[in-house]
Amino acid sequence: MNQTIAEKIANAVLYEGYILYPYRPSALKNQQRFNFGVLLPPLYSAAQPGAESWLMQTECLALGAANTTLEVKSRFLHLRERATNTPNGLRWQEAAEREMVAPSLRLRELGERPQRWPFFFPAARETEFLRDERGGITGEILRKQAALEATVELRLADCGVRTERGQLFRLTVRVSNQTPFENAIYRSRDEALLYSLVSTHTILRVRGGEFISLLDPPAQFREEAAACYNFGAWPALVGEEGARDTLLLSPIILYDYPQIAPESAGDFFDGAEIDEMLTLRVLTLTEKERQEARDGDARAREILERTEALPAEQLMKLHGALRGMRRSGRQ
Numbered sequence: 219m220n221q222t223i224a225e226k227i228a229n230a231v232l233y234e235g236y237i238l239y240p241y242r243p244s245a246l247k248n249q250q251r252f253n254f255g256v257l258l259p260p261l262y263s264a265a266q267p268g269a270e271s272w273l274m275q276t277e278c279l280a281l282g283a284a285n286t287t288l289e290v291k292s293r294f295l296h297l298r299e300r301a302t303n304t305p306n307g308l309r310w311q312e313a314a315e316r317e318m319v320a321p322s323l324r325l326r327e328l329g330e331r332p333q334r335w336p337f338f339f340p341a342a343r344e345t346e347f348l349r350d351e352r353g354g355i356t357g358e359i360l361r362k363q364a365a366l367e368a369t370v371e372l373r374l375a376d377c378g379v380r381t382e383r384g385q386l387f388r389l390t391v392r393v394s395n396q397t398p399f400e401n402a403i404y405r406s407r408d409e410a411l412l413y414s415l416v417s418t419h420t421i422l423r424v425r426g427g428e429f430i431s432l433l434d435p436p437a438q439f440r441e442e443a444a445a446c447y448n449f450g451a452w453p454a455l456v457g458e459e460g461a462r463d464t465l466l467l468s469p470i471i472l473y474d475y476p477q478i479a480p481e482s483a484g485d486f487f488d489g490a491e492i493d494e495m496l497t498l499r500v501l502t503l504t505e506k507e508r509q510e511a512r513d514g515d516a517r518a519r520e521i522l523e524r525t526e527a528l529p530a531e532q533l534m535k536l537h538g539a540l541r542g543m544r545r546s547g548r549q
Contacts, residue, residue, distance in 0.1 A: 224421055224456040224464045226478050231255075231468050232293060232417045233517075236313065239496055241521060242507055243310050243514035251311070255294070255451070255469030257368070257415040259399035269407070273394040274418060274450025276467040279377070279435070279442055281384035282427025284326035289423040292370050292393055293317045294415040296339055298363035302348075302513070310514050311411065312361070318370055325387060325427070328374040336396070341365040364412045367396040370420075377442050384427060386442060391467060393418055393451070419451060420467040428462035431455055431474050500525045 234254055238247050260272040280286075295313035302308050318337045327333075341364055348357040371392040379386035397413045399405070422429070430436070432453055435443035454472040457464045466472070500521065503511070511518040 221423070221457075221464065223458065223477075224466060227456050227466060227472075227476050228293060228419060228421055230478060231419050231466070231470055232295065232315070234417065234470060236295075236417075237515055237518050239499055240503055240507055241500070241511040241515070241518040243308055244510065252295075252297075252411060252414075252416045255416065255418040256411070257294075257393065257395040257418050257450075258410050259395055259397045259402065259413045261399045261402040262405065262410040262413075265403040266407075266410075269410075271450055273392060274469070275390065275392045276420070276448050276451045276453055277388055277390050277446035278422070278432060278453040278465060278467075279430035279439060279446065280325075280387050280389055280424060280427055281381065281430065282325055282387065282424060283384055284324065284329075286325045286384070286427035287322050287425040288325060288328065288372075288389075289322045289425075290320040290370065290372065290391070290420065291317055292320075292418070292420045294418040296363065296366055297412050297414070297416060298342070298361050299412060301360045303358045303360065308510075308514055311408070312515065313416065314363070316366075316415075318368070320370060320372075325374060328372055328389075329376065329387075332371065332373045334369060334371045336367070336369045338368075339366045365397070366413065366415065367398075368415055369394050369396055379439070379442065381438070386430075386439065388442065388446065389422075391420055391422070391451075393420060417469065419469060422465040422467065424463055429453070429455060429465045430462075433474055497525055497528065 231254075235252065237251075238245070242248065255274070256270045257274060258270050258272050263269050263272040294316055296316045297311045297313050300310045300312050316339060318335065320333070320335050323333065342361075343363070344361050346359040346361070347355050348359065350356050371394070373390040375388045375390075377386040377388055393415070395415050399410065399413050402410070430439050430443065432443050432446060451467040451469050452471045453465050453467050454476065455462060455464070455474040456466045456476065459475050508522055511522060
């Protein structure tokens, strides 16, 4: 159950801001994209003042023993350039999901020696032909994807605190982009994004141990929690309320135990839970705007098709919900 909840939250993080209403590539807000969890090529990050980093780091706390098992999965989007060879051709950056799953290891092994896992995704190129109703070729879509090189590193330090529930450790997770990128000072951010890790985040799981909340740590661990240094990704407990076996290292700061609203019929790529407003706004798009969205991105097309087919009873469910109510102490 906790793994399922964690994956849903991670997917929401993965596609946060992927394409925003009105879901048209020509919309100004879709021209400067992917503002969360971007790890640029190191050379571009260094050459462009104020650019995003090439590295993210999370430090978190865990209780366990030498034989406690740790599982690590890093996920991100790998962009590819799409060009349509038609009279009204569009250029767009699509995305493929990528992940690096590290071998599970015991804390004993990690304490003895830091672990480092390099991973690589090769360049790719493909052509898709567009055809009319008779099967004749009317154009083509060319997709190009650059190669990516990256690394996940783990370190473990003994905090010197012993409890009945186990020994306290500080775990450091670093994800870095190692992709070459020549002539970085002369190239644009859009070019650099094709060589970047986008919406980067990591899921940690422990067996035989538990994670400590950094947002609301127990009093006995507050000093150790305050000493954790995080940049680019911040830890949040995920799963059922009270569970402590799964941690999401997110580029968006989250409270512990975030949830996807059960009324939501699907992704709108906006984490603000304004599904009703976005649904109504999508239904007001002109046919020309809808067609541009359909032609520009497969995920935008799915939003349009889902929204157009949404039954009235599902739409009514979006119209407000009360959560988290509790009895007041006042009489």
